[in-house]
Amino acid sequence: MKITFRGGVHPKEQKELSREKELRILNATGEMVFVMAQHIGRPAKPIVKRGDPVLVGQRIAEADGFVSANIISSCSGKVKAIEKRRTISGAMLECIVIDNDGQYTMAEGIGEKQDISGITKEEILAKVKDAGIVGLGGAGFPTSVKLAPKNPAGIKYVIANGADCEPYLTCNDQLMRKEPEAIVEGLEITLKLFENAEGVICIEENKPEAIAAMQKAASGHAKIRVMALKTKYPQGGERSLIQVVAGVDFPTSKLPADVGCIVDNVGTLYAIQRAVVYNEPLFSHVMTVSGDAVKETANLIVRDGTSFREIMEACGGLKEGVTLKKALCGGPMMGLTLSSLDIPIHKTTNGLLLWSEDPVEKAELQMTACLHCGRCTTVCPQGLMPQMMAEAAEKGDMERYETKLYGLECIVCGSCTYICPAKRPLTQTFKRTKAEILAAKRAAQAAKSAAKG
Amino acid sequence: MIILITTIVITIIGLLVGFGLVFTGKKFYVPVDEKEAAVRAVLPGNNCGACGYAGCDAMAAAIAAGEAPVNGCPVGGTAVAEKVGDIMGISAEGVERKVAFVRCKGTCEVTHNQGNYVGVKDCRSAVLGGVNVTDCDYGCLGFGSCVSVCPQQAIRIVDGVAVVDESKCVACGLCVKTCPRGLIELVPEKSRVRVQCSNKDRGPQVKKVCQAGCIGCSLCVRQCESDAIAVANNLAQVNYEKCIQCGKCVEKCPAKVILPPSIQEKEASA
Numbered sequence: 021m022k023i024t025f026r027g028g029v030h031p032k033e034q035k036e037l038s039r040e041k042e043l044r045i046l047n048a049t050g051e052m053v054f055v056m057a058q059h060i061g062r063p064a065k066p067i068v069k070r071g072d073p074v075l076v077g078q079r080i081a082e083a084d085g086f087v088s089a090n091i092i093s094s095c096s097g098k099v100k101a102i103e104k105r106r107t108i109s110g111a112m113l114e115c116i117v118i119d120n121d122g123q124y125t126m127a128e129g130i131g132e133k134q135d136i137s138g139i140t141k142e143e144i145l146a147k148v149k150d151a152g153i154v155g156l157g158g159a160g161f162p163t164s165v166k167l168a169p170k171n172p173a174g175i176k177y178v179i180a181n182g183a184d185c186e187p188y189l190t191c192n193d194q195l196m197r198k199e200p201e202a203i204v205e206g207l208e209i210t211l212k213l214f215e216n217a218e219g220v221i222c223i224e225e226n227k228p229e230a231i232a233a234m235q236k237a238a239s240g241h242a243k244i245r246v247m248a249l250k251t252k253y254p255q256g257g258e259r260s261l262i263q264v265v266a267g268v269d270f271p272t273s274k275l276p277a278d279v280g281c282i283v284d285n286v287g288t289l290y291a292i293q294r295a296v297v298y299n300e301p302l303f304s305h306v307m308t309v310s311g312d313a314v315k316e317t318a319n320l321i322v323r324d325g326t327s328f329r330e331i332m333e334a335c336g337g338l339k340e341g342v343t344l345k346k347a348l349c350g351g352p353m354m355g356l357t358l359s360s361l362d363i364p365i366h367k368t369t370n371g372l373l374l375w376s377e378d379p380v381e382k383a384e385l386q387m388t389a390c391l392h393c394g395r396c397t398t399v400c401p402q403g404l405m406p407q408m409m410a411e412a413a414e415k416g417d418m419e420r421y422e423t424k425l426y427g428l429e430c431i432v433c434g435s436c437t438y439i440c441p442a443k444r445p446l447t448q449t450f451k452r453t454k455a456e457i458l459a460a461k462r463a464a465q466a467a468k469s470a471a472k473g
Numbered sequence: 474m475i476i477l478i479t480t481i482v483i484t485i486i487g488l489l490v491g492f493g494l495v496f497t498g499k500k501f502y503v504p505v506d507e508k509e510a511a512v513r514a515v516l517p518g519n520n521c522g523a524c525g526y527a528g529c530d531a532m533a534a535a536i537a538a539g540e541a542p543v544n545g546c547p548v549g550g551t552a553v554a555e556k557v558g559d560i561m562g563i564s565a566e567g568v569e570r571k572v573a574f575v576r577c578k579g580t581c582e583v584t585h586n587q588g589n590y591v592g593v594k595d596c597r598s599a600v601l602g603g604v605n606v607t608d609c610d611y612g613c614l615g616f617g618s619c620v621s622v623c624p625q626q627a628i629r630i631v632d633g634v635a636v637v638d639e640s641k642c643v644a645c646g647l648c649v650k651t652c653p654r655g656l657i658e659l660v661p662e663k664s665r666v667r668v669q670c671s672n673k674d675r676g677p678q679v680k681k682v683c684q685a686g687c688i689g690c691s692l693c694v695r696q697c698e699s700d701a702i703a704v705a706n707n708l709a710q711v712n713y714e715k716c717i718q719c720g721k722c723v724e725k726c727p728a729k730v731i732l733p734p735s736i737q738e739k740e741a742s743a
Contacts, residue, residue: 111610384591448598451598451601452593452595452598
């Protein structure tokens with residue numbers, strides 16, 4: 021059986037730092053900041069005013085449009101301000117700031133077990149939408165949109181993504197060990213939406229305990245099976261998983277649903293189960309704190325809106341005598357550097373890595389000209405030729421980049437940059453070039469529609 | 474005898490070829506715009522491409538077609554512009570010379586840089602990185618993407634901010650397109666009253682991040698007698714057509730953000 025995809029790399033896992041740390045709940049004490057744009061699509065619209073009292077689980081911002089998501093308060097207290105704050109992306113974005121009273125008073129009806137035996141598809145979708153669930157794998161695509169494809173009968177596989185392929189991150193591993201039944205139930209609920217689909221739980225081989233736990237929980241479910249995959253990055257990428265499970269390769273212009281697949285992170289499935297069975301909207305999620313600079317690595321259940329600084333302090337702060345050189349939000353391969361720790365976490369934040377040295381700084385000093393060794397081509401999971409794409413991008417030959425080299429198919433996984441012996445900033449170049457081409461396309465589109473209308 | 478025959482044969486061949494050339498020259502004549510040819514004749518002819526066209530021939534065609542300005546050749550300067558203007562019947566002086574202008578004066582002294590950006594030294598990459606390189610969300614990043622695209626080497630990074638050498642600038646606009654923060658604009662060279670800030674935040678927020686930013690106080694608007702300066706989005710903007718360069722706003726500005734430094738002035742003060 022095929023257990024992996026083409027290309028890929030195997031960075032040092034570093035999971036041993038935190039993999040045995042059990043999940044614990046972190047109740048933040050400071051003010052909570054909820055970013056309005058923490059999902060793909062349009063930012064949510066605030067529905068509370070300054071001075072309003074809020075409770076845990078209360079909706080504080082509403083989805084604005086189809087591709088958007090509700091934002092739920094994770095604490096009780098008073099709305100302190102609605103203002104622009106610095107966010108993970110580095111930009112100043114609109115946020116709701118709540119003065120946390122530390123009581124965590126629940127809103128009414130949250131956490132009560134529901135009878136879901138006779139639930140309809142519409143009810144499931146409505147609950148998922150109300151709960152503000154977005155893809156917790158990292159991209160933050162609204163799950164209610166993902167679960168409502170044009171042709172639900174054509175979906176063959178619902179893939180539960182438990183690969184956790186990013187180095188350092190172990191929170192999904194712990195979640196699968198702790199709540200396997202809930203994840204399986206979440207998958208079952210999702211399967212109710214697609215009659216012809218089969219549930220496949222994909223886990224990398226380096227998590228034997230999680231595989232065993234999930235297998236135990238899934239036994240007795242005819243439509244659900246667990247698949248152990250080779251430990252390789254980016255195994256947890258949507259397209260990599262589909263290559264393995266369904267055996268299809270498809271361009272980025274198509275969505276997974278177009279080839280009969282729905283991929284959801286195990287964290288998302290857990291959130292779906294909480295929302296549908298316990299009527300609990302998404303206001304907390306799992307997250308790993310790791311790295312060589314932090315005193316105690318941890319796997320936490322964190323509330324949305326907590327600041328990174330508070331999370332770091334909850335893990336004992338920095339080791340003595342260590343200066344923090346780099347803080348990353350997410351994993352080391354695709355994560356973003358944080359400019360400050362006084363930034364709130366998003367629904368999709370699955371890691372905080374604290375390092376005493378900055379590998380990018382080192383890599384910059386070692387950078388040489390391209391050796392044309394072709395290693396980037398062998399590792400690219402999308403089957404592209406990064407070295408030639410970088411050449412075209414540096415020359416500014418956007419046409420060649422897009423039409424000859426299919427540069428827009430790049431998923432910015434970072435494998436090429438990881439493997440490059442010349443330490444070329446390949447992924448960074450592609451990220452920029454993609455953004456430039458897409459911006460130019462949007463501008464052309466806007467000019468076209470302006471000329472028409 | 475041999476000499477005579479040779480002479481006759483050569484003469485006949487010469488005549489035949491001559492008529493052939495005249496015939497083909499007339500028959501396959503490609504009409505050339507007289508103006509284009511004349512313009513091409515006065516252009517320097519070193520095909521540098523600094524004008525943005527593929528060599529002098531393409532530039533001449535563009536000028537003749539009215540697509541390029543008569544003073545579009547940066548190498549020839551005013552002398553060539555005047556000659557081209559004569560041919561085209563347009564006064565070269567009537568076409569105002571423009572230069573690129575960086576609307577930021579957030580040097581390392583006046584703004585602090587808390588960002589810990591490490592990575593590709595290029596503004597276009599830096600804005601995608603997720604790190605606020607500078608405290609100010611609008612200011613110059615100082616990695617010099619504009620410097621790298623400038624065909625005239627007219628831009629330099631001085632003390633963390635891009636500065637245009639106006640004597641070298643040919644207003645090709647490449648830097649304007651490149652700057653990810655949209656800081657650079659083309660302004661008339663003659664107008665010395667310019668607002669050197671792009672921050673659209675409110676005053677107190679600006680003060681927090683930069684000592685030299687426009688705080689949107691509107692004092693300049695009240696000074697102006699020709700209605701040439703306005704504050705929109707907490708940022709003063711000069712209408713270059715109306716401005717009479719009296720300099721009253723420059724004097725009054727509490728943030729000293731309305732002023733026109735050139736690279737020479739900067740170097741003199743440094």
